[in-house]
Amino acid sequence: MLKRLFFVSTLLFLFSTTDALAQRKKKDSKKTTTTTTTTPADAKKPDVKKPKPYNKVIDSTAITQKGLIDVHKVGDKYLFEVADSLLGKEIMSITRYSKTPAGGGIFGGEEVNRQVIKFEKGIGDNILLRSVTYVITTPNEDSPITKAVENSSADPIIGNFDVMAYNKDGKNIKGYVFDVTPLFDADLQAFSLDPIRKQLLNITAFQKDKSFIQTMKSFPVNTEIRSVKTFSTKPPQITPTPTPRIGTNFPSGLDAGVVTFELNTSLILLPQKPMRKRAFDKRVGYFANGYSVFEENSLKAERDVFAVRWRLEPKNDEDAEKQKRGELIEPKKPLVYYIDPATPDKWKPYIKAGIDDWQEAFEFAGWKNAIRGEYWPENDPTMSLEDARFSVLRYFAADIQNAYGPNVHDPRTGEILESHIGWYHNIMSLLRDWYLIQTAAVDPQARTIKFNDKLMGELIRFVAAHEVGHTLGLRHNMGASHATPVEMLRDKEFQKQFGHTSSIMDYARFNYVAQPEDGVTDLFPKIGDYDKWAIRWGYAYFPDAKDEKEEKALLNTMTKEAYKDKRLHFGTETSPFDPRFQTEDLGDNAMKASEYGIKNLKRILPQLITWSKEDGEDYSELDGLYNSLTGQFRRYMGHVTKNVGGIYEDPKTADMEGDLYEVVPSSIQKEAVAFLNEQLFKTPVWLLDQNILNKIKPESGVEAMKSLQGGTLNSLFSGDRLIRLIETSSLNKKNYTVDELFSDIRKGVFSELRINAPIDVYRRNLQKLFVNNLIEALDNDGKKTAMGLNRRPVKYSETDIPSIARGQLTELKNQLKLGAASSTDRLSKFHLADLVSKIDTALNPR
Structure with a gap:
């Protein structure tokens, strides 16, 4: 069809051209010998819009x-x-x-x-x-x-x-x-x-x-x-x-x-006088910006990376001298955060308090009245909520359970220009669930689905302070909670003075470790020691430093001194293998902290029906709270699991002692697996409260339990973790190995074989999952890969993983044969025989 169309169009072109030539010849034949010469000056010029006089454009009708x-x-x-x-x-x-x-x-x-x-x-x-x-x-x-x-x-x-x-x-x-x-x-x-x-x-x-x-x-x-x-x-x-x-x-x-x-x-x-950049430091948790710098005498392009922060300067030289003497001074331009007038009136004072809470941290950096929250002025035509001159906490009518704290900064220097904090209405529902599930065992105020305004206001205050921290340039410090020993989380006086985490920028929501008999009442995060130090690092003024290089040297001295105190350490939110840097965790030992947390969950679970009950309402609140409780339990399992194959990562500079990386001790990794065997793989039937399940789900919990146990088991068998274990065990024979991991899990998962006990449906499911994971590790088709520590894929077939899996399956098969022969429980016998057959097929594929 395309060829035909081309042919027709060509003919039309030829006909039209021939006709045009014939017409031209007829006209030419009538012309006289007199001709007119056309010069470029006579050609028509393009229509160019020329500027007009100013008063012809901006006339009397203009509104300026x-x-x-x-x-x-x-x-x-x-x-x-x-x-x-x-x-x-x-x-x-x-x-x-x-x-x-x-x-x-x-x-x-x-x-x-x-x-x-x-x-x-x-x-x-x-x-x-x-x-x-x-x-x-x-x-x-x-x-x-x-x-x-x-x-x-x-x-x-x-x-x-x-x-x-x-x-x-x-x-x-x-x-x-x-x-x-x-x-x-x-x-x-x-x-x-x-x-x-x-x-x-x-x-x-x-x-x-x-x-x-x-x-x-x-x-x-x-x-x-x-x-x-x-x-x-x-x-x-x-x-x-x-x-x-x-x-x-x-x-x-x-x-x-x-x-x-x-x-x-x-x-x-953008500022006509750019702010002096403050060199980014991995030891302090600030957001950063940067670009490549090419210099005439450099051998390569260097990355200029700098912290994102507000500009705080003294009003004059006299104030700068006062600050050097240790006096607090007011900055030339304080930080003001306005509160959206759409915010419910009863929450406005708590949000303002969350903003004002940062004044204490700025005082530690030498400033007074450096930050404050203000209510949006009414009927001021010169102000708009979207105007980027103003920093505003915006309230959204949304069913999203979240809040966030961004900032807009000068890409040349990292100077923050403004911030619009986002606050979604349903964040209060999330706060209610968190606080109830984590603290209701010790705080009677939490034992209801409708918190009183003072309690909810304090929860809002905590979130507001956290989000404001982000707008000041601070990243999440997921390692802050690790600085508090687990037993100190139960100490009433310690908690009153220091709280359960050294930073409000951690995701350490509430103190779930404290037990009812401890008398702890300070359960909220607050501006902590790390937050004060981080604000000092970012906002201290150095008038005697001639340039960024001198300022960096002063900050380095400060940081090395601060690093002697674990409460001032920063733990990145992006580390995939450091168990100290996790969300929602508490304390310096995940196994001990989670055990205390589970004790409280066992106290809370039987009360959920009573605490969520409302006449004339269905059980949707009960369903939500039960899911929150099981989610909390799942988090505990995740906190423990990250210790297995874990590597500690401490950012240091060349003038500091010690290594950046250290393998999590074998004793801690074995403790983690033992915890999982005891608290998860030994079926936590207490979670399957049929009085609750009969009101919210049609099933009895068999598949839910399989999902819960299977998620952690799959995580333990993940290729990335196994590759790390191979890497770290090669450094020292005392380090935890893949073979030890498989053996330790196997002892817990198949504990019935040692005592010839019947195997119930939950354990049969778990044992099938374990065998399936081992068979997957065999990599019979040679296609399985995992991510190595260098962020490049590693083939299973080029590691010891299939070899160890084969050895483990062979040993397990022999145990299963003996178990099947001696078992007196019909379903257990069928199950063990089936596993033997499955392993045989995997070891000897046809």
């Missing part, structure tokens, strides 16, 4: 707002007047949702897009808008290598505007006026949703006729643009078979075929 960028509204057009002094200056652009369609999991106040932009003069009467990305740089602009850096980092042009008028002072140009209406009433990615977001939200074509600019406002350091954007939506696909579905369909999109967003874009001038 002065600010970072002067904004003129002329008719239905919005014009920017960019000062000549602003050209080339870097501006942070931050776009947030102001209003969103319901049901998509996104909410007004959340960030959509952020990037650095700059305006520059084009080659004619035009202004270019570029997006700036910091990837590589050079510190010396006069160096020849600067040209190489420039050639490798061209910034994309995202806007090209004809200058409509120049604002001149005599012959000097003061400003450039151009129309930005097409920039903000269109779907330019820099100020709208990116393609991935659109895909996830099932958004398709931009609806130009239903989109417009709502307002533009300008202020001394920022310009705010509010726009309305409408998109068509992708209808859900109907298929005869279930298929995975990517994205979310808005209910309004299903009804109307389109969805509408309100977006607010803040343009903020």
Whole structure:
């Protein structure tokens, strides 16, 4: 068909050409010999829009707002007047949702897009808008290598505007006026949703006729643009078979075929005097930014990595001297966090208290009144919740159980410019569940599904303080709770003074270790010793340090001294193999802490029906609490399991003693497996309270128990863990081995064989899972791989894992044969014989 169409179109072209030639010949034959010569000067010039006089463009009808960028509204057009002094200056652009369609999991106040932009003069009467990305740089602009850096980092042009008028002072140009209406009433990615977001939200074509600019406002350091954007939506696909579905369909999109967003874009001038960078240090938990630096005399590109933090400076030299003498001083610009007026009034004081709690940490760094929470002022037209000049805790009407604390920072230096904390309504439901399941054994206030306002307010205060910590630049410190010995978690006086973790930035929710007889009443995390030290590290002012290098040396001395105290250590949230750095755990020994935790769960479980009961309501609350309790038990198993194949990781510098990595002692790993054998693999039938299960589930718990036990068993057999055991056991014969792991688990899982006892359904399921894992480790097809410590895949067939698995299966098969022969329980005999057959097939595949 394509060839035929091409042939027909070719014929049409030939016919039309022949006809045109014939017509031309007829006309030519009538021409006289007189000819006219056409010169380039006579040719029609392209229609170029030339700038007009300023008062012809910005006339008496223009509505003008002065600010970072002067904004003129002329008719239905919005014009920017960019000062000549602003050209080339870097501006942070931050776009947030102001209003969103319901049901998509996104909410007004959340960030959509952020990037650095700059305006520059084009080659004619035009202004270019570029997006700036910091990837590589050079510190010396006069160096020849600067040209190489420039050639490798061209910034994309995202806007090209004809200058409509120049604002001149005599012959000097003061400003450039151009129309930005097409920039903000269109779907330019820099100020709208990116393609991935659109895909996830099932958004398709931009609806130009239903989109417009709502307002533009300008202020001394920022310009705010509010726009309305409408998109068509992708209808859900109907298929005869279930298929995975990517994205979310808005209910309004299903009804109307389109969805509408309100977006607010803040343009903020980046600081003209960049803040001094503070070199990132792995020993202190700060978020970081960085880029590659090319220097003339360096042998390779270096990574300049620096901490993300606010700028705190003294008001004057006199205050700086006072601070050096040990006096507390107020910063030139304190940190102010506003509370969304949409927040329920009864929770506002607790959120403010959570913000103000950080004052103590800043005092440790030499500042007073450095941070405070404030209520959003009413009826102030100069303020907007989306305005990036203001840091705000935004309250979302959402059923998500979460809160988060982001920040917007200068990519050149890491200086935090503002933060919008996100607070979802249902975080309170999560707090209720956590606190009830973890502390109801010792706190009578927790023994109900509806907490009193004071208790819930204090829970909210704790979460607010945690999220504010993130906006100050602090990462999670998952190792903080490990600094507290388990028995100290039961000490009333110790808990009153220090709490159960040294950092509120840990995920150490509440003290689940304390027993009813201990009398511990301080069960909440609070700003701890590590938090104070971390704020001091990030915000101490060093006026005598001439540059970043001298400041880094001073900080290094401070950090080495701090590292002598375990309560001041940082434990990364990203370590996959250090058992000290875990979420939701407490104490310096997971086995002891979890044993205390299980004792409390056993006290709480029988009371769940009473504590969740409401007349006229179903058992959904009971169902949720039971799932929370079993989830807590599952977490305890995970805390213990991470010790197996564990490696301690302590970030150190070359001027500190000791190694960075240390293998978890064999005794601790064996203790962990023994705990799992006792608390999990010996069926925890106490979890299967039929009085509860009969009210919330149709099953009796057989499959649920198999899932619970199987999850931990599969984790113990995971290839990554086994590879680590092979690596670490090669260093020292005393280190725990894969063979010991398999043997220790086998003794616990098949303990009935030693005493010829009947094997119930739970244990039969567990034993099948164990055998299946060993058979998987045989790697009969040679395709199984695992991730090594170098983050590269390792083939099982090239390790000892299949060999050990074969030896273990052979020994187990012999034990099973004897057990089957001597067993007097019918189902046990069938089960053992089946396992023998399964192992035979695996060892001798046909």
